[in-house]
């Protein structure tokens with residue numbers, strides 16, 4: 001199988017449609033016949049990243065590269081960047097507003113979940129420029 | 140036990156039940172969505188008081204068997220349609236999260 005790629009624009013204004021790209025990817029991976037555990041890890045990790053782009057960075061883009069032995073998810077935004085990545089990675093650390101919390105987000109568990117569900121999570125970020133996350137899930 | 144059998148045993152109000160034959164294998168109670176994504180298992184009955192679009196997405200991604208909205212929380216018509224379309228079973232109950240969780244645990 002040659003590598004398959006999918007591209008999505010993630011709208012930073014529309015909170016209710018946030019997650020559509022991840023749900024679409026889940027469906028595609030299922031059609032491609034990947035094991036359910038791989039599908040679950042990929043789609044949850046991608047969703048956490050997608051939601052973060054909506055909540056913290058006013059949207060961005062998502063690219064998914066599907067190969068037989070691994071799935072790579074790249075999320076890129078031009079938001080505020082993350083000043084202290086080590087702190088942001090801590091369970092429970094969140095800068096989410098009260099409005100975001102009433103929607104069920106802001107537990108500070110998104111980045112820890114991404115790390116937990118993927119084989120590698122790379123964060124490139126610059127304050128005032130944006131953030132690029134690269135996640136790899138091995139099949 | 141199937142989702143439908145569980146709903147009948149606990150007198151849950153079905154809001155939508157596109158997959159009545161899904162097996163319920165466990166349960167999870169939580170309202171913080173990232174927490175749920177980190178801990179709920181595939182096949183769980185997920186008990187929550189949250190009711191918005193993101194709940195439907197999280198139910199799809201975690202592959203839970205059903206969502207049980209506790210404390211009298213329900214879904215509006217648009218969300219009900221969305222859940223139906225995504226194949227997510229959703230029930231409502233007046234019971235507290237603790238009370239319905241205890242009942243689910245006793246049945247499994």
Ligand SMILES: Nc1ncnc2c1ncn2[C@@H]1O[C@H](COP(=O)(O)OP(=O)(O)OP(=O)(O)O)[C@@H](O)[C@H]1O
Pocket residue numbers: 048052053055056057077079080081082088089093094095096104105106107108109110111112131173174
């Ligand atoms: N794409 C991003 N751009 C800028 N800041 C970000 C981005 N992603 C995460 N952050 C920062 O890192 C913090 C931790 O992120 P994480 O996803 O772990 O928690 P959260 O989004 O606040 O809550 P949760 O994911 O549990 O709903 C955020 O509160 C935010 O300050």
Ligand SMILES: [Mg+2]
Pocket residue numbers: 048051052106109110111173
């Ligand atoms: Mg997050």
